[in-house]
Amino acid sequence: MSGVTFDLAPGACLVVAGPSGSGKSTLARAIAGLVPWAAPGRLDGDLRLDGHPVASTDPAALVARIGVVFQDPSSQLVMERVEDDVAFGLEGRGWLPPAMRARVPIALAEAGLAGFERRRTARLSGGEQQRLALAGAFAPHPGLLVLDEPTANLDPQGALAFAERLAVLRETRETTIVLVEHRADLAWPLADLVLALAADGTPLALGTPADLLAGHRPALVAAGIWLPDEPMSPLPAASGPGGSGRRGEPPPADGSRPPVAEARDVDFAFERGIPVLSGLDLAIEPGARVALLGPNGSGKSTAARLLVGLLRPTRGMVRVAGRDPARIAPRDLARLAGYVTQDPERSFLAGTVEADLLLGLTPDERGRAGDVAAALGLPLDRFGARNPFTLSGGEQRRLSLASQLVRRPGLLVLDEPTFGQDRRGYEGLLSLVHARVEAGTAVVAATHDLRFAADLGGRCVRLAAGRIAEDGHVAEDAP
Amino acid sequence: MIAIPTRADRVAASPLGRANPLATLSVALAWLLALSTTTDLRPPLLVTAAAVAAALALGRVPLADLARGLAPLWLAALSVGFFNALLSPANADPTATVVLAFGPIQLTEPALAAGLALGLRVVAIVAVGVAWGRVTDPTHLTDALVQQGRLPERFAYGALAALQAIPWLAEDLVALREARRMRGLRASWHPRVLVGLLVLAIRRGDRLAVAMDARGFAAPGRTRYRDVRWAALDTLVVAAGIAVLAGIVALR
Numbered sequence: 001m002s003g004v005t006f007d008l009a010p011g012a013c014l015v016v017a018g019p020s021g022s023g024k025s026t027l028a029r030a031i032a033g034l035v036p037w038a039a040p041g042r043l044d045g046d047l048r049l050d051g052h053p054v055a056s057t058d059p060a061a062l063v064a065r066i067g068v069v070f071q072d073p074s075s076q077l078v079m080e081r082v083e084d085d086v087a088f089g090l091e092g093r094g095w096l097p098p099a100m101r102a103r104v105p106i107a108l109a110e111a112g113l114a115g116f117e118r119r120r121t122a123r124l125s126g127g128e129q130q131r132l133a134l135a136g137a138f139a140p141h142p143g144l145l146v147l148d149e150p151t152a153n154l155d156p157q158g159a160l161a162f163a164e165r166l167a168v169l170r171e172t173r174e175t176t177i178v179l180v181e182h183r184a185d186l187a188w189p190l191a192d193l194v195l196a197l198a199a200d201g202t203p204l205a206l207g208t209p210a211d212l213l214a215g216h217r218p219a220l221v222a223a224g225i226w227l228p229d230e231p232m233s234p235l236p237a238a239s240g241p242g243g244s245g246r247r248g249e250p251p252p253a254d255g256s257r258p259p260v261a262e263a264r265d266v267d268f269a270f271e272r273g274i275p276v277l278s279g280l281d282l283a284i285e286p287g288a289r290v291a292l293l294g295p296n297g298s299g300k301s302t303a304a305r306l307l308v309g310l311l312r313p314t315r316g317m318v319r320v321a322g323r324d325p326a327r328i329a330p331r332d333l334a335r336l337a338g339y340v341t342q343d344p345e346r347s348f349l350a351g352t353v354e355a356d357l358l359l360g361l362t363p364d365e366r367g368r369a370g371d372v373a374a375a376l377g378l379p380l381d382r383f384g385a386r387n388p389f390t391l392s393g394g395e396q397r398r399l400s401l402a403s404q405l406v407r408r409p410g411l412l413v414l415d416e417p418t419f420g421q422d423r424r425g426y427e428g429l430l431s432l433v434h435a436r437v438e439a440g441t442a443v444v445a446a447t448h449d450l451r452f453a454a455d456l457g458g459r460c461v462r463l464a465a466g467r468i469a470e471d472g473h474v475a476e477d478a479p
Numbered sequence: 480m481i482a483i484p485t486r487a488d489r490v491a492a493s494p495l496g497r498a499n500p501l502a503t504l505s506v507a508l509a510w511l512l513a514l515s516t517t518t519d520l521r522p523p524l525l526v527t528a529a530a531v532a533a534a535l536a537l538g539r540v541p542l543a544d545l546a547r548g549l550a551p552l553w554l555a556a557l558s559v560g561f562f563n564a565l566l567s568p569a570n571a572d573p574t575a576t577v578v579l580a581f582g583p584i585q586l587t588e589p590a591l592a593a594g595l596a597l598g599l600r601v602v603a604i605v606a607v608g609v610a611w612g613r614v615t616d617p618t619h620l621t622d623a624l625v626q627q628g629r630l631p632e633r634f635a636y637g638a639l640a641a642l643q644a645i646p647w648l649a650e651d652l653v654a655l656r657e658a659r660r661m662r663g664l665r666a667s668w669h670p671r672v673l674v675g676l677l678v679l680a681i682r683r684g685d686r687l688a689v690a691m692d693a694r695g696f697a698a699p700g701r702t703r704y705r706d707v708r709w710a711a712l713d714t715l716v717v718a719a720g721i722a723v724l725a726g727i728v729a730l731r
Binding site (some may be wrong): 063122136 | 487488616617618636639640642643646647651654655657658659660661662663664665666669671672675678679682683686687688689690691692693694695696697698699700701702703704705706
């Protein structure tokens with residue numbers, strides 16, 4: 001990241017937009033006053049917070065005025081219990097105990113976590129952890145709030161509620177907000193200023209949202225930045241025209257070809273007595289496009305992992321290409337069903353991008369690996385020697401997708417494939433998925449991204465509390 | 480949302496839950512130390528009974544919780560006792576009374592007694608540990624270690640945060656093994672999986688450290704949300720614990 005200049009008035013809201021790998025998170029850390037003493041990096045130029053140059057101010061004094069929420073809420077919760085975690089930031093800023101005891105419940109209630117005081121942080125869902133991280137950052141009344149992709153783990157409803165909360169905060173004009181967010185539809189309406197970064201980390205444009213949309217639209221689109229006013233294909237209604245629509249009823253099979261994967265009356269529980277899925281009936285036809293929707297904790301990821309044989313059902317049966325996945329050799333199973341995890345960092349098994357991509361491939365597959373990577377914006381001549389962990393979040397996601405696509409499995413299951421993707425990554429993903437569907441691959445995507453569900457343009461299966469609540473098709477005449 | 484008191488809340492409000500964890504810890508350590516000085520059968524039985532009774536009555540630990548914590552113990556105690564009896568040199572003593580003979584294998588009375596004594600001590604040690612673990616809240620313990628034990632804050636709270644990362648480590652392992660299966664490889668204990676586990680743990684630790692600093696952990700003038708003191712209750716807990724121990728030793 002280089003050459004960034006901006007002035008932010010107290011109480012204003014700056015939205016930082018840019019393609020994957022443009023240094024948005026780095027900028028957020030620098031603005032939060034954490035570089036270089038707490039986070040790695042070198043800071044040149046003049047960064048002032050409240051008029052004080054960051055380089056010569058005591059870090060402790062800086063941090064006392066700033067609240068930060070990073071990506072990945074699970075790795076920023078410190079204490080064992082919710083109330084202690086909120087208090088942790090207050091202790092560091094020297095609050096007195098009575099003031100802390102009064103402030104903690106209020107901060108929790110404001111974040112939508114009233115009554116959670118004694119809960120264990122490790123037992124919270126992803127969405128609840130995100131809310132707790134926000135409560136902790138906001139509790140000390142920071143003068144500046146820095147938020148890095150705060151809606152990452154939230155379902156659409158949670159993301160909307162979060163945006164509304166930020167809007168309330170902005171109205172009071174007591175807190176300056178720096179918001180890094182791909183979801184332009186949520187973030188831009190809150191912005192006084194938008195800073196757009198180019199892929200190389202240099203500033204592309206800076207101005208009010210209206211100025212940017214009026215004056216820089218082509219440049220922003222070319223850089224792969226999402227804009228707030230883009231139309232979205234409509235999603236199917238509860239039972240759209242042409243959909244089977246009946247609750248829990250799989251769409252009729254044509255009978256000529258067996259499903260690539262199917263679950264019959266499947267129950268699944270990680271712990272006895274706490275069911276994640278109950279009575280799941282789902283058949284994936286060859287070449288089908290299926291969006292698996294549902295709120296946080298509804299069992300989407302679990303259903304996805306069952307369909308590719310990574311988990312075995314507690315009750316009922318799962319078939320991949322008509323066979324019990326537990327009886328298929330791993331090397332064959334990986335060519336029948338591919339799975340791209342929600343958390344790409346946990347799927348890397350080699351020290352370089354190229355080695356990770358080539359792991360376990362046949363010579364034929366090795367031959368086309370370079371093309372697959374290039375189509376996903378990861379040409380091996382540029383990315384091949386890099387360590388997968390140094391890639392940006394969006395790039396990591398595309399790498400883990402490439403390593404599955406290259407095997408050309410008959411079924412491809414994607415868990416939150418679009419999170420953190422800029423426009424170019426999204427479009428590359430979508431066109432590859434459609435190309436695979438043309439070639440006969442069935443694609444199942446567990447996603448919060450309603451835009452992707454609509455663009456996928458197939459069947460929508462909505463889960464609620466471990467059961468199928470809706471199963472319908474996108475209307476054929478949808479734009 | 481209404482806050483419903485959980486089992487953990489009830490334990491925290493109990494006399495042993497409210498006591499300074501360092502007080503209960505010193506009693507538990509004294510009991511364990513005394514066990515190591517005796518080979519009799521009775522003291523471990525009495526210590527076990529005292530630990531279970533204290534956890535149930537004074538710590539309000541639900542019986543089911545305690546039983547679950549103690550479950551693996553029976554098997555461990557049985558096998559320790561059995562194998563020590565079986566392999567004891569006393570079995571070769573021709574003057575000893577044979578209790579059980581099976582072909583060339585025979586169990587003599589002194590060997591059985593020695594095995595029983597060892598098994599019972601395992602029971603007692605685990606019972607004291609489980610009982611203390613169930614009445615002690617990790618946050619409370621950390622606060623006490625910092626405030627009375629003079630442990631450095633950075634170390635103590637870092638350790639508390641690391642403790643919570645253990646479930647994440649288990650999830651990382653599952654994910655990495657799944658990643659191998661999705662490449663058509665066996666989900667074995669491949670060295671690369673272990674390297675990956677280490678990399679993920681270090682990265683998580685890094686992020687946590689930055690998050691702690693961002694929340695003012697390094698700042699001077701840190702205050703305390705929970706003030707842990709040494710109160711009359713704590714002196715009472717220690718005195719009662721020592722008195723029980725003295726009684727057990729005297730009964731021997």
